[in-house]
Structures are given as structure tokens and as C-alpha cells.
Amino acid sequence: MNEKPQKYFDDILKFLSRDYNRQYAVYEIVDHLMSQNKIKNHEKSMIREQTGTDVKNSLLFLSNDALVLYNPNFETVYITSKGFVKIKTEGFQKEIKNKRLNIRYSGYLNR
Numbered sequence: 001m002n003e004k005p006q007k008y009f010d011d012i013l014k015f016l017s018r019d020y021n022r023q024y025a026v027y028e029i030v031d032h033l034m035s036q037n038k039i040k041n042h043e044k045s046m047i048r049e050q051t052g053t054d055v056k057n058s059l060l061f062l063s064n065d066a067l068v069l070y071n072p073n074f075e076t077v078y079i080t081s082k083g084f085v086k087i088k089t090e091g092f093q094k095e096i097k098n099k100r101l102n103i104r105y106s107g108y109l110n111r
Contacts, residue, residue: 005058006092011036012058013087016068016079026075029055 015032016024030052034044059077063070067083070076079087090098 004093006096008033008054008058009062010087010091010093012055012062013067013079013083013091016077017084017087020079020084023076023078026052026055026059026077029059029077 011033012029015029030048033051033055034048037047056072056075059068059070060072062068062083063077065082066080067086068077068079086092
């Protein structure tokens with residue numbers, strides 16, 4: 001997650017948006033994210049633990065922005081309407097890309 005947190009946030013929101021009315025367990029999100037990576041069997045347990053930590057931290061961040069409702073006691077989460085709109089319209093990656101382009105463009109105009 002360290003190199004591109006915005007992609008990680010988008011992946012979590014995309015997974016949660018598959019069924020808007022469903023509550024997911026954290027382990028389901030971890031399983032989904034791990035299935036996207038090719039991992040050797042002897043590395044799985046170590047990576048699963050780190051991925052679980054990354055997912056929980058990401059859920060806290062997304063929860064603070066009201067994009068998900070995360071219950072750390074039961075380790076359950078579901079997407080809010082704000083999170084659903086965020087991922088269906090723009091997402092974090094596209095938002096950051098657009099802001100970078102706007103900064104470059106406005107810098108070009110100010111010359």
C-alpha cells in the first residue's frame with residue numbers, strides 16, 4: 001500500500017460497491033486484495049498479516065472521510081452513499097491525477 005495509497009483506497013471502495021447494501025468482514029476485503037496479487041505460498045501468512053493491517057488503517061481513513069462505516073470491534077464495514085458516489089464518479093486516483101493536471105495547467109497559464 002505504501003507506494004500508491006490512492007489505488008489501495010479505490011480497490012477497497014470498488015470491492016465494497018459491488019453490493020451497496022451488504023456489510024463486509026475485513027477478512028473478505030483482505031482475501032479479495034490478496035487474490036489480485038501473485039504470492040508464493042511461504043510468503044502468504046506474512047503478507048496476509050500486513051495486508052490486514054493496511055486494510056484496517058485504510059478503513060479508518062475512509063471512515064474518517066465518511067466514505068465507509070467501519071466497526072473495528074466486529075471488523076465489519078459497509079460503503080456509504082458518499083463512498084459509492086466517490087468511486088463511481090472519480091475515485092482517489094482520478095482525483096489526484098486531475099489535481100496534478102490543474103496545477104500544471106494553472107502554472108503554465110501564469111507564465
